Amino acid sequence: MSAAEARIGELQPASVPLWREALVGIDWLSLHASPVYYGIGIPHGDGAPVIVVPGFLGSDSYLMEMYNWLGRIGYKPYYSKIGRNAECPDVLRDRLLETMDTAYEETGRKLHLIGHSLGGLLARSAAVERTEQVQQLISLAAPFNEIRVHPMVLAAAGFIGERIRGQRRREKKVERECYTGACTCAFANSLRDDFPEAVQRHAIYTETDGVIDWRSCIEDESELNTKVTGTHSGLAFNPQVYRRVAKLLAAAPAK
Numbered sequence: 060m061s062a063a064e065a066r067i068g069e070l071q072p073a074s075v076p077l078w079r080e081a082l083v084g085i086d087w088l089s090l091h092a093s094p095v096y097y098g099i100g101i102p103h104g105d106g107a108p109v110i111v112v113p114g115f116l117g118s119d120s121y122l123m124e125m126y127n128w129l130g131r132i133g134y135k136p137y138y139s140k141i142g143r144n145a146e147c148p149d150v151l152r153d154r155l156l157e158t159m160d161t162a163y164e165e166t167g168r169k170l171h172l173i174g175h176s177l178g179g180l181l182a183r184s185a186a187v188e189r190t191e192q193v194q195q196l197i198s199l200a201a202p203f204n205e206i207r208v209h210p211m212v213l214a215a216a217g218f219i220g221e222r223i224r225g226q227r228r229r230e231k232k233v234e235r236e237c238y239t240g241a242c243t244c245a246f247a248n249s250l251r252d253d254f255p256e257a258v259q260r261h262a263i264y265t266e267t268d269g270v271i272d273w274r275s276c277i278e279d280e281s282e283l284n285t286k287v288t289g290t291h292s293g294l295a296f297n298p299q300v301y302r303r304v305a306k307l308l309a310a311a312p313a314k
Contacts, residue, residue, distance in 0.1 A: 071205065071206065071207045071208075071213075072207070072208070072209070072210045072213050073207035073208055073209060073271065073272040073275075075208075075209050075268060075269055075270065075271065075272055076267065076269045077209045077211065077269045077270065078269065079267050079268075079269035079290055080269040080270065080290050080291060080292050080293075082290055082293070083290045083292045083293040083296070085289075085293070086289045086290055086292075086293025086294075086296045086297045087124075087293065087296040089296075089297070089298050090124065090296045090297065090298045090301065092298075093298035093301075095298045095301045095302045095305070096128060096298065096301065097131075098128075098131050098132045101132065101301075101302055101305035101306070102305055102306060102308075102309035103132045103133040103305075103309070104129075104132055104133035104134040104308060104309065105133060105313060106133065106134065106135050106166070106168075107134055107135065107166075107168055107169075107171060107194075107308070107311075107313065108134070108135045108136075108137060108162045108163070108165075108166045108168055108169075108170050108171065109129050109134045109135065109136050109137065109170070109171040109172075109173060109308065110136075110137045110138075110139055110155075110158060110159065110162060110170060110171070110172050110173070110182075111125055111126055111129070111136065111137070111138065111139060111173050111174075111175075111178075112139040112141070112155060112172065112173065112174040112175065112178035112179070112181055112182045113139065113141070113144050113175060113178045114144060114174075114175040114176025114177045114178045114179075115144050115145070115176055115177040115212070115215075115216070116143070116144060116145050116215065117143070117144050117175075117176075117178075118141075118142065118143045118144065119138035119139055119140065119141075121295060122138070122175070122295055124295065124296055125173070125295060125296075125301070126138060128301060132305060134171075134308065135162075135166055137158060137161075137162045138158075139154070139155050139158055139178070139181075140154060140155075140157070140158045141154040141155050141158075141181070142154065144177055144178060144181075145219050146219075146223065147223050147235060147237050147244070148177070148180070148181060148184075148237065148238075148244070148246045148247075149235065149237075149244035149245055149246040149247075151181055151246075152181050152184050152185055152188075152245070152246045152249075155181055155182070155185050156185055156188060156189060159172075159185060159189055159192055159193075160189075160192075163189075163192045168313075168314060169192060169193060169194035169314040170192055170193050170194060170195075171193075171194060171195045171196075171197070171308055171311065172185065172186060172193060172195070172196045172197070173197045173199065173304065174196070174197075174198055174199065174201055175199040175200065175201070175294060175295055176199070176200055176201055176202075176270070176271065176291065177201070178201070179196075179198035179199060179200070179201020179202075179203065180201055180202070180203060180250065181246070182196055182198070182201075183196060183198070183201070183203055183249075183250065183254065184245075184246045184249040184250055186254070186255065186258050187249040187250075187252050187254065187255060188245070188249055190255040190257055190258060193258050194258065194259060194311055194314050195258065195259040195260070195261075195307070195308070195311045196258055196259070196260045196261075197260075197261050197262075197263065197304060197307055197308075198260070198261070198262045198263065198276065199263050199264075199294040199295070199300060200263070200264050200265065200268055200270075200271055200273070200276050200291050200294050201262070201276055202271050202272075202275035202276055203250070203262075203275075203276070204274070204275045204276070204277070205275050206271075206275060207271065207272035207274075207275050208270060208271050208272070209269065209270055209271075212270055212271075216238045217238065219237075219238065220236075220237045220238035223235075223237045224236070224237065259311055260278070260283060261278075261283055261284070261285065261307050262276055262277055262278050262283060262284050262285070263284075263285045263286075263287060263294065263300055263303060263304075264276040264277055264284065264285075264286060264287070265286065265287050265288060265289050265290070265291065265294065265297075266286060267288060267289065267290065268290070268291040269290060269291055270291040270292070271291060285303050287299040287300055287303070
């Protein structure tokens with residue numbers, strides 16, 4: 060199987076320590092105890108637009124901490140406005156593209172995308188579609204190499220996919236094989252394409268991920284990866300992540 064096929068292949072079960080996700084509160088407490096959260100000891104921005112994209116089953120609300128922090132350290136943050144990430148990924152991507160168009164028009168500057176988990180795949184797909192608008196993609200535990208997840212998450216994805224297909228049948232719309240390797244929507248097809256060289260990218264992951272096999276979330280080039288400690292869910296609140304994100308955003312040349 061090629062790397063491109065793996066990115067949109069069937070979801071596979073992974074033996075990962077889901078129990079670790081109960082420790083997400085430690086990540087949150089560590090963030091609020093860290094100087095990074097208050098903008099101390101990290102580079103600040105110059106008003107560049109940054110869009111945060113939530114993961115599977117989540118909405119923009121759980122990224123509020125990161126959104127507010129980005130504003131405090133000098134960036135122009137945007138929520139994705141995709142709603143709950145529990146719908147057809149192609150529909151969610153279209154909503155994200157609308158937000159990107161708005162941010163690009165309002166600021167006149169290229170965008171930085173930060174996507175958590177499945178949100179990282181949505182952001183990756185959107186960057187392929189709107190290459191001319193995007194300067195940088197930062198993925199937080201996004202399974203862009205292959206999708207290997209805990210069986211409980213796999214079951215939830217199967218339930219969501221069946222619900223979407225059932226709704227499409229009732230509405231007599233074209234049925235898509237959401238959350239399967241058979242899907243040929245624009246979202247799935249874009250993940251089969253090579254990522255544009257014009258867009259900078261970086262992957263942040265944790266080897267103690269309790270949801271996704273961390274090996275699914277890393278780039279082939281080691282310099283494009285950063286390993287942190289913590290939980291999968293907690294990457295949205297992890298001070299190590301915030302410190303790295305601040306450095307990555309500041310290192311990207313203004314455009």
